[in-house]
Every structure is written in C-alpha cells, then in structure tokens.
Amino acid sequence: MFPHERKLIRERLKREPNELEWAMLEVMWSEHASYKSSRPWLKLLPTENEHVILGPGEDAGIVRFDDETWIAVGIESHNHPSAVEPYGGAATGVGGIVRDILCMGARPIALLDPIRFGPLEKERNRYLFEGVVKGIADYGNRIGVPTVGGETEFDESLDNYTLVNVACVGIMRPEHLVHSHVTEPGLKLILVGNRTGRDGIHGVTFASEELGENTEEDRSAVQIPDPFTEKLLIEATLEAVYTGKVKALKDLGGGGLTCASSEMAGKKGFGAVIYADRVPLREPGMTPTEVMISESQERMLFAVKPEDVEEIGRIFEEYELEWTVVGETIDEPRFVVYWRGEKVADLPIELLTDVPTIEWELKPYSAERPVETPDVSFGEAFDLVWGSPNILSKRWVWEQYDHEVQGRTVLKPGRDAAVLKINDEYGLAFVADGNPNHSYLNPYHGAMGAVAEVVRNLVSVGAEPLALVDNLNFASPERPEVYWSFAETVRGLADAARAFGLAYVSGNVSFYNEVVDRPIKPTPVVAGLGKVKLEDIPQGAFEGGLLIGVVGLTKPELGGSELFARLGVEGGLAPRVDLEEEKANASGVLEAIRRGLVKAVHDVSRGGLAVALTEMAVAGKAGFTADLSKVPSETSSPIEVAFSESHSRYIVAFPEENLEELKGLFKHFAIIGRTGGGDAVFLWNGRELLRKPVSELRAVHESLPRLLGEEE
Amino acid sequence: MKWRVTVTVRLKEGLNDPEGRVIGKALRNLGYAVEGLRVPKCFEFELESENPEEEVEEICRKLLANPLIHSWEYRIEPVS
Amino acid sequence: MKWRVTVTVRLKEGLNDPEGRVIGKALRNLGYAVEGLRVPKCFEFELESENPEEEVEEICRKLLANPLIHSWEYRIEPVS
C-alpha cells in the first residue's frame, strides 16, 4: 500500500484502523486483489455481444454455447509462487482457476497451461520447468480435469523466473448459474474444505511486489497443493448447487476469507459479520489477523438461507468435508469481525471493496529498428529454427497430463486447438496464445497478433470463434515504459477483438513480474473459445496426393521471429496485423472447411511457413515438395518467405478437383506444391533449397526429452 | 572416500500435509489408534566425496528439498 | 501406552526403483558422485497400543507395504 492510500483510508474512516483492519485493507488494496492500476485501461475491452451471458466482474465469465449449455471460462496466473516453488505454485494455480469456474455452478471440463521459462541450458530453468509441469500434472490429473493444450516457451528474458498461466472452461446448464454476490441479508456463510493455516499469508501482497534476491522470506506465500480435497470440493459443490439452495458462492483465493466474504456481501450493498474464531484451524495459536487473511487452498464460501444450512451441510459431510457457519450477511453495509465474542474489526464494507485506481506515468518506447536479414544459408536457418526448444514438440509436457479424462477430448494436444465434445453434434474448441517477442517490439501489434493467432488456431480446426479471455503478465506498472506497454497492449486487444466482433468475458492481470530488477517482456496471453461441428473438423496433417495451398500474404516480417531469436538478432519490426485480411482469410478458411473442400489445415505462426509445412509432414503420413517462390509475398528472399512470421496465413492441403472452388474464397492464395513421398523438399523457382527425410525431422521434433537429459 | 548417506526430508511444521492426513485416516479406519502420521521423503545412496557433509547439505538444498517448505536431516557413514 | 513409530518400506532386492534411478541420475548430472540411490517410503506416527510390535507388523503387512514387492522395518519408542 502506498502512503497516499493510507492517508485516504484514515480520512475516509475518520480514525486509525487497528492491526486486523490494516491487514485486511492491505490485502484488499493490493494490486492483485483490487486491479487498481489496470482497471482504468481494462475498460477499453469489449465485453458484450450476443454470445456473452456474463462478462468480467465475477469469478469467471459465461458464454452461451446453445440454449441448454453455457460455458464458464477464466484464466489465472501463478507466476510468483511458481518461481519460488514450481511444483506447489503451479499446482495451486490450477486449483485456483478450477474453483473460479466451479463457483459459477459449472463443472470444470478442461484446462490450458501457457507456461514460460528461461533457457533450458541452465539447470535452474530445467528445475522450474520440470517442477511446473509436474505440479500441473499431479493436480489436474488427480482432480480429473484434462489439460488439453497450452503453450511452452523458453526465452533468455525469463532466466530464473517463470510465467505460469492456466485457463479453465466449465460446462453448466443455465438454471445452475450461481452468482458471486448476495442480494439479501440474513444468509448464513458456510466455509467448507481445508482447514485454515498460516500458509499463503500475504500471498496477494507477495504477488504485488517484485521478487527479491532472497526468496527465503517468501515462504509464507507458498502453499502445499491438496488435489484430494479439491476433487471432493468439486463434487460436493456441484451437488449443493443442484439443490438450487445456494444463494451465492465464491472460492477463497487471494485475500482469503476477507476478500471472499467482503466481495460476496458488499457487491450489491450488503454487509457481513464474520466470527473468525469459528474457522477451523490447522495450527494452534493463530491470531484473528492470520485467520482473516490466510490463503490456505481448497476452501469455498457458500451463502444459504438459515433453514437450508443443515441440508447443504449434509452434502459436505457425505463427501467427508469439514464445514462451518462462519458468519452471515447483514443489511448494513459494514464488515464486522468477531473473535471470541469481542468485536475486533468494523469497517464500512466499501472501504474494502472500492479501491481507488492509480494511473501511473506513461512513457512510450520502441525497441523496433530496421535490421537487415542476416546472410545465412537456408539449411542453416532451417536447422536452427526446427531444432529450437520453442518449436520442438511439447509431447513430453502433455503426455504427463491426463488430457483424455472425462471422455470429451476430440482433438488432443498437438493440434492447433483442442476440441471437447459437448453433445453428439458440436464441440468446443479451446486454445491459448501469446507472443512476447512480438509484444516486446510493438506491444500494440503484439497484442493484436495474439488475438489473431487465437482466431487462426480456432479456425484451423473448423471452429467459429465465440469468446476470449486475456491474461496480462507485466513487470512493475510503476515503470513508465511498462505501464505504457500495458496500455498499448490493452488497446491492441480491444481493437483486434472488435474487428472480429468478439468480447472478453474474463481475464487476469499480473504485474510486478521481475526478478532482481529485470522486467519481463510484455506478455499478454489470450485464450479463445470456438464452436465446431464435429463432422467438419479437418486434419492437421499431410497425407499423400494432395495439393498444398498457402492462404494470405507473406511480408518480410522477421522482427521478433524465431529465426531472429536463434540468430541473436535484436530489433526488426514486429509483424503487423491487417485486421481486414485476417478476418477475410478466417471466413474463407471456415467456409472451405464447411464445404468440405480441404483435407488438412494448419495456421502459420511461430517459425513461419517452413515450420508450418514441416509440422504437417511430421504429424502425418506423407512428405511434401513446396516451391517457396510461389508463395504470395512481398519479398523475394527465400529466407524471408520461409521464416517470416506475418499474420493472416494458413496452409491447406486438398484434392486437386477442389482447386477452382477454393481459389475463389481468397484474395491471396497460391498452390505451392504437393504432398507425398518420404521427404520434406523446399524449392525456390524449381531449384532445391533443402531436402530431408521426414523421419529425421520427426526425430529432431521429438527431442525435447533429450534436452532435459532424459534417457529415452 | 565412499559414504553411505540417508536423507530424510520433511514438510515444515504447520504446512498442510494431505498425504499424511489421508494415510493416517485410512489406518484409523482399519482400527489402529494412529495419530500425527507424516510421510517424509527418504533417500538412500552412496556418495564418493572428500567433504561429504558439505556435499550432502548442498544436494538437499539444491535438489532433494525446497528450503522454503522443507527441513531435512541426514546420516553419513563410511562404507566399509 | 503411546509409541513413536518410524516405518521404512523398501522395494525387495532385485526390483528396480525407477524414481531412485532418475533422481540418482539428476544428482550425477549436477556433478555429485552418487551411486545406487533408492527411495524407500517412510512413515512416522504415534500409536496408542498395548502390543505395538504386533500392531505395527500388521499395519505394514495390511496397508503400508505390499508383501509381494516390499520388505519393511520399523523402530518403536515409547513416547515420554
């Protein structure tokens, strides 16, 4: 908390808060809980359209899938805790977002995990990577929610740090929606789940500060994951919700009981009384302050009518969960805490929940500057990029995740987007993307690019985009350049979403991502939902005897590309998003898929055309011959055509007889070759640039375990 | 010189220990009057080293335990 | 009477210990001359019992170990 905020609190309250009150104010006024630095900008995001049932403001957003089915969706970061305890930090991150979905009344059905690390050459980064993946696996697998996709990226700028984002979707029937706030006084507040301990005390303040060199002191922010209790909480909560007697529901996350109960009561102008001494404790000798702000995991807060308490309690008991009535809602908008019969805190509730925003100084910067594309042979460039840890298959990651549990995963990890079967006819596509290298060079276009890539990945599996959520990972907003890049990012996210007619239904902001004064690159991560007819889903891989077409225009846009990263080239211009072209190509590809014109589709993103083509060969049963000089492009350099990361592009493979019809769907479209054979062959004007057996390329693609020093 | 090392890594006091709780409860259900069950992690190995104390301490800190949440102890004996 | 019990459950000789192998390798990669690392399972608890030896043996046989693949040993001390 900043000095001016303390002053304001004293003025508003007309007295000095006591120790407990300060502690509660401290967590509620933290960046993490209050969004005080981000709120002014987040207002720019479009949040409504015909698909949106519930936009940002509660624990998760809700989207209409069809008249009987709604989808709850949310995204969370757990960066700081994962950087000091990768296993527990990542695992409890999963637990948190799953409870966010659950408390809307939805059954969590899938997770995505965009995760980022420093280079794998360093032992500490490997430790963080392995710990995070194991944490997500152990938690997601045990609670039976499949992790169906994600991103895994390695970058020098994250040395000794990690960004762990997790997105979750849940499925619900409209009548089961439960809000996070009460609309009446006299409801009993039931706390259920794990006992409260000292773990996680000051977690939100911890997440609102930079990490220091000495992380020992951050111990209290680390929690031990308990997926066993979480799984029981999921089933018990849903059973309770299905009775129709739950009036409001919230999980206990950052800010613990203080945050959950004050927000639940205060949102519509009511108040709450909490009897803190009734909270079941795991440790002896805890103070009321510790009880009120502990962030012990796997706890939920229910509001129910007094006459329904026993019935709901019995459900918890059936699942062997401990439950206690810890308070009630009151008419007066106050937040009152009792401890052994004594009133120990009494605040106007809006002092906790209405936190004034802060607008920091903004200072534009640009890391963009023109650079020459280095003189490098095609073969050398290809090997560098194809062998990059960012391009390698992440099978090692997703095979540790039970991505099939619940029996809905139609498209598994490894495809452009995951698809979950929702009913006999339709599926839900789910994907997450971000590109901090692009965002670093140009935060506005980087952010638009993240949205564009989400759309392309949805479209590539045949899905009509439905809705977005965003997770903004940034360094300290107190740095003017960072704050400016944040504002630019939000602007980019807003403009791109508007162009596609999409809305953000939920999101998350994580500031202060720095280790020892080294800020991270702006890292917006966007997750998207789409709806797809199961029969329509195309392949993502080559089979023999097809023509290969490229949709979209390739420009000399190597700034922030994988090739430049590998070559150590700094600067360049980030790829620009042409929203009109992006939209036109997306509808063209969707139309082609609907008409059954294409066999296989894959979007072009990181690593450019060379990588996209090779991925389709490695995933399939056939090689290809592709003449890159035929690609619709604004450059005549084979390197630029092959590795540029221009947006709006797709590769399609289709039978020759569909050519004419297909051509008519696009402005920029060309046949560049054919599938077949056992080699990947790149030509330029008929001359061979590179020829490699697909089997060899596959072996490289699957070499992540070797980079981690594994025997296999 | 060669040493026989036994390391025991425990969760620090006060941290949630779901594993210990679940196993303890299972034993009570079977009728045993068991209390406060904990499941430390144990490691047994041989170490070739000139300064085993220092190395084992390092091994614990770097890999076998996370100092934030664990405490540890070890026994080092010469291999005969 | 109350007892402090420590149980160690080990894989029988000849059965390989995949987890031990991986951790051992990780330690060697870090430069430590570690050999034959094994990861027994350990349990610490308090037991209220009139015949602790017998009960602990039963606890091991019935739950903590699988006699097909494990051997076990324990230490029982009175709680003062």
Place this chain on the structure above:
Amino acid sequence: MVKFAVIVFPGTNCDFETERAIKKAGAEAERVWYKTSLKDFDGVVLPGGFSYADYLRAGAIAARQEIMEEVKEFAEEGRPVLGICNGFQILTEAGLLPGALRPNRVPRFLCRWVHLRVNDTETPFTSLYEPGEVIRMPIAHAEGNYYIDDPSKVRIVFQYSDENGDVSEEANPNGSVLNIAAIANERGNVLGTMPHPERASDRFLGSEDGLRLFRSMVELARR
C-alpha cells in the same frame, strides 16, 4: 435390463464416462458412492482415477474399504467385475487379481494412445474380439508397470504391441512384465485393464474398440 454399479471412491474421476459407455453398450449403469451397498446390481465396475489421490500406492487405500468385501462376493459368485486403470490397481491391492502395478519405468504419468494385442478372447469381457486382433485405446497412468513373480500364473488378456500386433520391447510404454496391459482371474469374470476402454467408445474420441469390451460384458451379465 442388467444393471452395473460404477463404484466411486473419493478421488475416482472416470466414473461419468464409464457409466456413459456401459449405457451405450446396452445396460443400465449407476454411479455408487463407496459407502453404499451393491445389492440389486448384476456386475461391478471400478473406474479409473485417483482414489485417495493415489497416496501411499495407487489403489491401496480404496482396496481396504468395506465395499470391497461385497466386490469379493461378486467375484466369487462369478459375476462380472471390471477394474479400469485405478480400478485394476484396486483389484490387485485387494487380492482379487494377482501381481502388482508398480511405478512406470519412466517414473511419471503417461497419457498416450497405444496398440493392444488381444491375447485371450475366452473371457466374458473379450468375447467380441478376434484372437490376435490389434486394437487401440489410450492409457493414462503413473503406476501401470505390471509385476508378477511368475507370469505363467496369470491369464493375459491384452498386451502392449505395435500396430502389427508385435509384442515388442519398443511397444511397452511402462515396463510391464511381458507387455501385460490387462489380465483376468482364472475363472475369467474379474478383469483388470490399464488401458481405458471407456475412452475408446466413441468414434469422435479416436476409436470404438473399447465399446466392444463393455458390450461383451453386458452380454455375459444378461445370461
């Protein structure tokens, strides 16, 4: 109509899709919380998941719950008892099937589609397969490495193989003795399988090979 109980322990998580697959195979199915009773059912399925979070050893704690006494009676009476993944682990821990499921050779969770060679079509669960047929199903486990001191003592039902049915070392995902993926008791009415047939019971999910297992099980129960 015949009716199957799908037993749910704390931490079980494949109960819904298993119930769905049994229904698709033509029987009634009901999820049954482990504290209730199994009367009125014709067969029992122990689905996959993490009963008691797999703390201690996968399946160990569930195997010692009271309801397993009833499952034993089912087994003795010759009625069908099917354990899938964690269910298989529970059956070995409970002594209803021989052997033990140890941590995978590479000690971590592995979720992957595998090929299986059908080795025994005489069991009530496999009567709809051809001898030697190669089928596809996913595995998802951390402790699926089947161990038995004397493999001649078990009735091997499925073995991990390549797509041609070759039971090779390369096709063994977890280190199981003789690539064993599923076994049955001597009488054949108790089956434990690490691969998940319920996840291979829908063409959109990648295969319907698993559905035949439920169909044959339902047929047996009808008789």
